[in-house]
Amino acid sequence: MERSILHVDCNKFYASVECLHRPEIRNLPVVVGGDVELRHGIVLTKNEIAAKYQIKTGEAIWQAKQKCPELVVLTPNFPLYLRFSKMARDIYADYTDQIEPFGLDECWLDVTGSGIFGDGVTIAEEIRKRVKFELGITVSIGVSYNKIFAKLGSDYKKPDAVTQFTKQNYKEIVWPLPASDLLYVGRSTANRFKNCGIYTIGDIANCTPGYMNIILGKVGYMLHSFANGWDIEPVSCEGNTTVIKSIGNSSTAPRDLENENDVKIMMFVLTESVARRMREQGFRCRTLCISVRDNTLVSFTRQCKMKKYTASTKELADRALELFRQNYNWLRPIRSVGVSCTDFEHENSVVQLDLFDDYEKRMKMERLDTSIDSLKSRFGNYCIQRGLMLADRQLSGFNPYNDHNIHPIGYFKPQ
């Protein structure tokens, strides 16, 4: 049976929600951007009027202001966006339980078995009207028989529109679209395609799978089947939690990091949050990864194995710093750093004791971390801090644990 899949995309989500709440700025160019003072000043979303000034998501706010001096810049209000995201999902839940979120503002819905509400397009039209009426924002919806074409459909016509790609019309409509419109074709893949004379989605579909494999490796096979509409990835059920494969935090510093001590402060703040989140999940990790970006925006990542599975803040932070020392030559000051952990085991797993390792001390450190976690959750993140944090309040004065509650997700789920 042919599936009926919807991809619902809230148009200019952050900006739309802000404009709904502030009628006075609805007719002005508006962007939602990070805090300029903290050097997080990039455009996260813009409204339709700002888009006319060629303002792009991801560019610096000063660049956007050069293009449009009367630009209204708002700082993001994530709790509000989360509320709207949930309200939208509540509407989708009236039609199906197969709802798979892709970020805050996008969702796939499988309505194959929702026949009592009508066919895919009917349901899409109803959702579009309801979101507009109940939430006051617009959505664009793609309807198709697979997730990839549904996503292309929601991008095809916006805002406030429904587009259907069927097995009959996809060759005429989807194939002439540029290759970069396809999910997982980013800038560098698109460039590589261009060098091979592949410009459209149709070009990808009409290559042989073997040729795609030569260009891109196994991703080539995947993109080839995407372009032909052979994607059979199911829409996962609402509330299905995916297996966590990594936990990480990164942050742009309020000023450039000039020396090792600065990096140490940042690393400890980040590792504290990462280790705490890991302990909450009941994990210990084996692999530690750091990312560093200098002030010319050149970045790299390095990873290493820990000697033992661990969730100790100090052990992880020390190793992260050691890894940093081995890999950075201080040619340039640093703009942002990140720490992430992967390769988890559960904390209840058996531990191989070691003659040369002080197990007692490990247990003590573990208990100390747990006590600190419970203090922090009861009295706030700043109730107890390392002495190091007081060396530079400006650098240590951020809270990755509470501030970053939106985590990126990938298309492919671990099986």
Add this chain to the structure above:
Amino acid sequence: MSRKVYVDVLIKQDKEGRITPLAVTWEDGEIYEIDKVTGVCKAASLKAGGAGIRYTCQIQSKETFLFLENDKWFVESKS
């Protein structure tokens, strides 16, 4: 342009959990009784800026929208 005005609302909540607004206290302290609630639905207020549960109320034989947003009530004021 409309203005978003948060108001005090006297409500009745029955044993099923249903909420019925009974009276609204305006900014100046004056209390307006709600004669009848003629409709309840989820809706956005484009005029005042917000979204929540919209109660269509008859107050002094005029139709007024009363919104419950999270746990606060607001109305669309004309001034």
